[in-house]
Amino acid sequence: AQSVAQPEDQVNVAEGNPLTVKCTYSVSGNPYLFWYVQYPNRGLQFLLKYITGDNLVKGSYGFEAEFNKSQTSFHLKKPSALVSDSALYFCAVRDDTGFQKLVFGTGTRLLVSP
Amino acid sequence: GAGVSQSPSNKVTEKGKDVELRCDPISGHTALYWYRQSLGQGLEFLIYFQGNSAPDKSGLPSDRFSAERTGGSVSTLTIQRTQQEDSAVYLCASSSDTGGGNTIYFGEGSWLTVV
Numbered sequence: 001a002q003s004v005a006q007p008e009d010q011v012n013v014a015e016g017n018p019l020t021v022k023c024t025y026s027v028s029g030n031p032y033l034f035w036y037v038q039y040p041n042r043g044l045q046f047l048l049k050y051i052t053g054d055n056l057v058k059g060s061y062g063f064e065a066e067f068n069k070s071q072t073s074f075h076l077k078k079p080s081a082l083v084s085d086s087a088l089y090f091c092a093v094r095d096d097t098g099f100q101k102l103v104f105g106t107g108t109r110l111l112v113s114p
Numbered sequence: 115g116a117g118v119s120q121s122p123s124n125k126v127t128e129k130g131k132d133v134e135l136r137c138d139p140i141s142g143h144t145a146l147y148w149y150r151q152s153l154g155q156g157l158e159f160l161i162y163f164q165g166n167s168a169p170d171k172s173g174l175p176s177d178r179f180s181a182e183r184t185g186g187s188v189s190t191l192t193i194q195r196t197q198q199e200d201s202a203v204y205l206c207a208s209s210s211d212t213g214g215g216n217t218i219y220f221g222e223g224s225w226l227t228v229v
Contacts, residue, residue, distance in 0.1 A: 032214045043118075043205055044157075044220040051215035090157065096214045101147065101170070106156040 002027045004093050006105035013081045014113050021076040021108045023091030033074040034092040034102065035065055044090065050074060061085070081112045116140075118221035120206050126227045127196055135191045135224045139208030146189050147209075147218060148181060152202040160204075163189065164211075196228045 003026045013019045025031055032051055036044040048059025055067040065076045076089060088109050092102040119138040127133050139146050148160040159173040163183040174180070178196075183189040193200055203223040209216045 030214075034217070036220070041225075043222040044207075046217050046219060049215065049217060094214055101159050101162050101173075102218055103159070104149075104157040 002093050002095055002103040004091050004103055004105035006089075006091055006108045008108050009106075010109045010111065012111045012113065015083050016080050019078050019081045019085070019110065019112070021089050021091075021110060023074045023076065023105060024072050025074060025091070025093040026072065027093055027095035029095040031074075032094050032096070033065075033067060035059065035063070035074075035076050036090045036092065036104075038088040038090065038107075040087075047076070047089075081110075083112045083114055086110055086112045118206055118208055118219055120204075120221035120224050122224055123222065124225045124227075126229060129198060129228055130195055132192065132194045133196055133226060135193075135204050135206075135226070137189045137191070137206030137221060139187065139189070139206070140219060143208035143210050143219075144186065145209045145211060145216075145218075146183055147207040148189070148191050149205045149207065149220075150175075150202045151205060151223070157205065160191070193226075196226075198228045201226055201228045 005024045034049045035047040038044050047063050048057050050057045050067045058064045063078050067074050088107045090107045091105040094102050121136045144165045146163045150158045161181045162170040178194045181191045203225050205220050205223045207218045207220040209218045
């Protein structure tokens with residue numbers, strides 16, 4: 001069965017510093033990996049995804065994520081954090097076998113201080 | 115429409131009442147999903163529709179929950195005899211088809227409070 005782990009409930013970073021939000025996954029087949037962001041009282045917004053090809057994926061708002069097959073990880077990164085990046089971030093995975101639902105991690109709250 | 119549309123955006127109901135939540139997916143999207151997000155929790159899969167195929171209801175938490183999708187477009191999630199533990203945000207999402215790499219787009223959610 002598919003699963004996603006986000007080991008950190010919260011990540012704190014100062015504005016201007018680089019940020020990393022961690023995600024590891026487990027699937028039976030080949031993974032399709034996604035990051036979503038949720039601002040307060042809003043739905044989920046798609047940030048980026050990995051399907052195949054380059055391990056470094058670039059997405060919205062300057063975010064990027066690196067797929068590492070050997071470590072089964074898909075960490076979200078940004079070179080320079082903004083206060084406006086403060087939100088709840090979800091990693092999600094589905095594989096290329098069977099039913100296509102997305103399985104989500106429990107989310108990581110990112111707090112960027114001025 | 116431009117995005118996934120959900121209504122109502124907020125609903126307060128009394129324990130024991132039935133509620134209906136509506137989802138209008140992105141035009142042309144054949145796959146539709148319902149997820150539930152409880153306070154402080156992650157996203158819990160409820161049900162999935164794909165075209166004319168039988169829906170996958172494996173995530174529905176009890177027989178008080180049901181969903182239908184009429185004409186392959188609009189979907190309604192019904193919760194009968196609501197309980198306080200049903201209080202959550204109910205998120206609808208859609209995607210263009212079942213390809214694993216297709217992006218799922220979410221609506222703003224229906225915030226349900228059972229008092």
